[in-house]
Amino acid sequence: xxxxxxxxxxxxxxxxxxxxxxxxxxxxxxxxxxxxxxxxxxxxxxxxxxxxxxxxxxxxxxxxxxxxxxxxxxxxxxxxxxxxxxxxxxxxxxxx
Numbered sequence: 001x002x003x004x005x006x007x008x009x010x011x012x013x014x015x016x017x018x019x020x021x022x023x024x025x026x027x028x029x030x031x032x033x034x035x036x037x038x039x040x041x042x043x044x045x046x047x048x049x050x051x052x053x054x055x056x057x058x059x060x061x062x063x064x065x066x067x068x069x070x071x072x073x074x075x076x077x078x079x080x081x082x083x084x085x086x087x088x089x090x091x092x093x094x095x096x
Contacts, residue, residue: 002092003048009079009086010053012072014064018050026054028080044093047079048086 003025008018010026026049027040055061057076063069087093 002087002090006048006086008050008053009047009082010049010057010075011079012053012056012067012075014067015052015056016050017052022051023048024051024054025049025083026057026076028076029058044084044087045080047076047083049076049079053079 003023006023008016008023010016011018025043025046027043028045028047030045049057052061053075056063057072063072084093088095
């Protein structure tokens with residue numbers, strides 16, 4: 001519900017299409033955030049992402065030429081910081 005009306009924070013060049021209603025909460029794929037064997041990471045570890053950025057991060061659609069997996073991971077890490085600030089502003093999580 002918190003993603004309703006939010007903008008994509010990943011903004012992957014050549015991928016991002018933040019159309020109204022397609023931004024969701026994308027969970028981190030990092031085990032340090034609780035991800036593992038069919039288990040999503042803890043809800044507080046994620047980012048607001050449009051469908052296309054989310055699918056690219058999760059590996060469901062291919063990255064465009066010139067965008068590496070490291071680029072996608074870096075974009076997600078930056079987006080997670082922005083998104084966590086939004087969650088704190090909304091009082092959905094406490095301070096780190």
